[in-house]
Amino acid sequence: MGGSESEDQSVKVSDQVSSxxxxxxxxxxxxxxxxxxxxIGFTIYQWFQLAPDRTYQVFAVYGGIRNIFIGLLIWWMLISGVSWKARFxxxxxxxxxxxxxxxxxRVESFExxxxxxxxxxxxxxxxxxAEKYFEQAAKMPQESNADSSTLEVSPEDWPAYRGVDRDGIVRDQKIxxxxxxxxxxxxxxxxxxxxxxxxAIIGDRAFTQEQRGEKETVVCYDALSGKQIWTHHDYVRFTEVLGGPGPRATPTFYDGMIYSMGATGILNCLNxxxxxxxxxxxxxEEEKLDNLQWAMSGSPLIWEDLVIVNQGIPQETSKVNPRSVVALDRLTGDKVWSGGKHKSSYSSPQLSILNEEPRLLIFHSKGLEGFTPQEGKSLWFFPWTNQAGVNAAQPIVIEPSSIFLGAGYGAGSARITIRESEQQAEPDVIEDWKSKSLKLKFNSAVVRDGFVYGLDEGILTCLNLETGKRAWKRGRYGYGQMILVNDNLLILAEDGRVELVKADPKxxxxxxxFQAIQGQTWNHPALAQGKLFVRNSEEAACYDISDAAK
Known part of the structure; x- marks a missing residue:
């Protein structure tokens, strides 16, 4: 017994010493x-102090989350003080x-x-x-009532990107x-x-571009039924992480032909x-150029016998100087001229009348450049860029000699005046004002009665064109698009809803x-013969909103 008690005491002492x-x-x-x-504090500081726009604010959050994660990982593995077993x-x-x-x-897409x-x-x-739908549609009769004899543009048609003048203004239609x-x-x-x-809508036909698997496709639909009439395929595919797959440009109709620019730079002329x-x-391929980061996006412009498009980027091994725009014979595709000395961007070529003369406007990565459309001679240049080197909105001629332009990534907007005379060797480019308001990232604005309306980082904004001062800023639409119908703004929001807002500076x-379609929507709406055409990378729809409809 005594030995047992001694052993117990010894064990207790040993356990105590051991603990x-x-x-x-x-x-x-x-x-x-x-x-x-x-x-968190540094991320909030970056959000309010360092980020010039919404995109950079999001990037600041991404950077903050990354830094917090790395910091906590280092703390947990090296400083936390818990056992190595718990750490692992x-x-x-x-x-x-x-x-x-x-x-x-999975990441479906990015806003x-x-x-x-x-x-x-x-x-x-x-x-x-989409693939399943077209497989099923191929098994069904695709009869169309569309007129197959001739196609001629009427005042109520929508023959090109943002309408006949590329200004997003609907004329000769009531809704x-x-x-x-x-x-x-x-x-x-x-x-x-x-x-x-x-x-692009002509009569009872609607033309667009889609990516269908490994085939980039120009499609002609029956405008009234949505049934497919014909397709043209090129076996190419462009895709990138942020914008996803598919072509970016809108086809152009002219004189019985469809002109389409594919994402990889294939320019087609189709019957x-x-x-x-x-x-x-x-x-x-023919000019030995590289693609833009987010693909070729400019819609073809037809002027007289020329089709004018943006170009790609010279390859590093190429000794060719940058040429931001090229003109081809619209009937043969033969090259007529190329011009510009700046890197291309995502805005489409714009033909406008400035000082009573036709002028080609190219909004490339470094700014806005004016050309003669006949031979592509550069006349003047106005620098307007941003950290990303992205200009995607269409410039707007607001008076015989004045232009409004805007860009995202913190750039904002400006009004310039171009003064030309026979006595001047080069035109004068005068900056009338500039503003941090109306940062048009990849959406274009519209003008009415001395005011411009656009989405400033997703928020509808009205700006006085005379002073550059903001009249108001209301309503959140994401990175959607808009057109002007009479005295109303028709806005296709990023979430697929359509809204009408008064074009009222007061x-x-x-x-x-109403909710028109589902899914992320960056595409421009189109209005022809009182019918609204909307689409995104998931679905398309047509709504009758004409004033005569019952």
Missing amino acids: ESIPTRKLRWKWGLAILFAG KGLLGTILFFVLFFSLL GDMVPRFQFRFLPTAEQR RTDWDVRPPELLWKHPVGSGWGSF AITGELVWSKDLL KYTQIAT
Whole structure:
């Protein structure tokens, strides 16, 4: 008995000594909390002080999350004070969380401010839904009532990007605005291939561009039924992380032909009635040029016997000087001239009358340049750029000698005056004013009665063209697009809804709204014969909103 008690006491003493010899580990939580608060604080500072626009604010958040994560990882593995077993368990748990998250979800796309949109992986992609739709449609009769004899432009047609003058203004059409009483009448809606272009509509035909698998496709639809009439395919595919796959430009109709610019630089001339290829040019391949980061996006411009388009970027190994614009014979595709000395961007060529003379306006990466359309002679240049080197909005001639232009990524907007005379060797380019308001990232503005209306980082803004002062800023539409119909702004928001807002410099007044399509929408709306055509990279639809409709 005595021996047993002695052994028990010995064990107790041994356990006590053993427990005292093992140091107690304490979580050094204050260090982790300090890293978290410091990271959040610095991110908030960047949001308000360093970020010039919404995109840079989002980038600041991304950078803040990255820095906080790295800081907490270093704290947990090196400073936290917990056992190494706990540290590696925590690290393994974090890795498993991210593996599980991205096993269940995929990044479907990015919004205009670079915020990702997630979707469950078990759901079909937009491309898969479109592919299934066209497989089913191919098995069904595709009879169309569209006139197949001739196509001629009427005042109520929409033959090109943003309308006949590329100014986003609807003329010779009346629409109803009492959508609560007489809502827009859906004529058709169905999936389409990926792409960020809009429609050209002539008579009862609607033309657009889509990516269908590995084929970049020009499509002709029956405007009243949405049935496919013909397609033309090029076996190319462009895709990138932020914008996704598909062509970016809108086809142009002229004199019975459709002119299309593909994302990889393939310029096609097609018979608008049959879809038969007249001629085709691979501009990047033939001129030994590289593509733009987000692809060739400028819609072809027709002036007299020329088709005018943006060019790509000279390759590093090439000794050719930059040429931001090229003109081809519209009937043969033969090169007529090329001009400009600045890197191309995403705005489309614009033909306007300045000082009573036709002038070609090219808004490239470094600024706005004016040319003679006949021979491509550069006349003047106005520098207007941003950190990203991206100019995508259309310039607007607001008076016989004045131009409004805007850009995103913190650049803002400006009004310039071009003074030309026979006595001057070179025109004078005068900056009338500049403003941080109306940062047009990749959406264009419209002008009415001395005021310009546009989406300033997604918020509708009215600006006085005489002073550059903001009249008001209201309503959130994301990176959508707009057109002007009489005295109303018709806005196709980034989430696919359509709204009517009064083009009134005194106040913001919303008139009507409805959800037109689903999915991320950067495409321009088109209005022809009282019918509204909308699309994105997932689906397209046509609504009758004419004033005569019942």
